[in-house]
Structure formats: C-alpha cells, structure tokens
Amino acid sequence: MFLLFSLITSLSTFSQDFLYVSSHQLNLRDRPSSSSTILGTYPRGTKVEVFSIENGWAVVRINMRLGYMQHQHLVSCIPSSITSLINSNEEEIVYICVSNTAHRYHNKMCPGLGNCTHRIDTVLISEAIFLGKTPCGHCY
Numbered sequence: 001m002f003l004l005f006s007l008i009t010s011l012s013t014f015s016q017d018f019l020y021v022s023s024h025q026l027n028l029r030d031r032p033s034s035s036s037t038i039l040g041t042y043p044r045g046t047k048v049e050v051f052s053i054e055n056g057w058a059v060v061r062i063n064m065r066l067g068y069m070q071h072q073h074l075v076s077c078i079p080s081s082i083t084s085l086i087n088s089n090e091e092e093i094v095y096i097c098v099s100n101t102a103h104r105y106h107n108k109m110c111p112g113l114g115n116c117t118h119r120i121d122t123v124l125i126s127e128a129i130f131l132g133k134t135p136c137g138h139c140y
C-alpha cells in the first residue's frame, strides 16, 4: 500500500478523474487481481477518485482509502433520469446481452438477443439505462 501511495503522489501531472460504481456492489482490492484481498465493498453510485487505469484495473481512492477496482464497473456519470427510476417501485425487468458491443435492452427474449454471443442477463430497466443501453427496436 505504501508503494501504491508513492506512485499516486508522484503522478503530480496526472489529472485525476471521478467515476461512479455502476454495478450493484464493487470490491476495492489491494492488488489488480480478482483473487486479492478485499479492502471494502461499495454500492452502486459510490463516487470514486481514479488515478490511472491499467489492464482493466483502476487505481482509485475512496474516502482516503487506496486500492484497485475493476474499471468495467465504473462509469463517468450517473444520468439524472436514473435517480427517479431507482426510487420508483414500478421497476421493469429487461434482458440484456452482457457484451460491450451490445447497446440494446429487450422486454423479452426477442430475436435481437439471438445475435448475443455472450451471456444474456436480466436487470432492472434503470440498470440497463445506467449501463448506457437503449430500447431495442424490435420489442419496444
């Protein structure tokens, strides 16, 4: 941890950035590995100070605590529409293809999901929107 801190303080010219946790929960780890020690678990929407990103892992600081988080679960902004959707109890379940190249969400197992070469998952509609997905043209 001392080495990590030294690295961060030496990066004086690096412009730090703030990202938000986009998954339900995200672990803060002491090394850039999913088998390393978990330093803490943070819920969706947690604001994270990001110093650098390497091999899919972001060097982050949360409440003065330093560690690593998986970059794929961090997003740059929370759309304002999400807050109201999260608070709504009329949450709709939608289907998404868990792929970086899939940008649609579906209201059923529609033909649009037939092209999915990844895992198909069900999420709340607010999560789908939060992940940057838009309604499918076939089923919506």
Ligand SMILES: [Zn+2]
Pocket (backbone or CB within 6 Å): 105, 106, 107, 108, 110, 111, 112, 113, 136, 137, 138, 139, 140
């Ligand atoms: Zn569809």
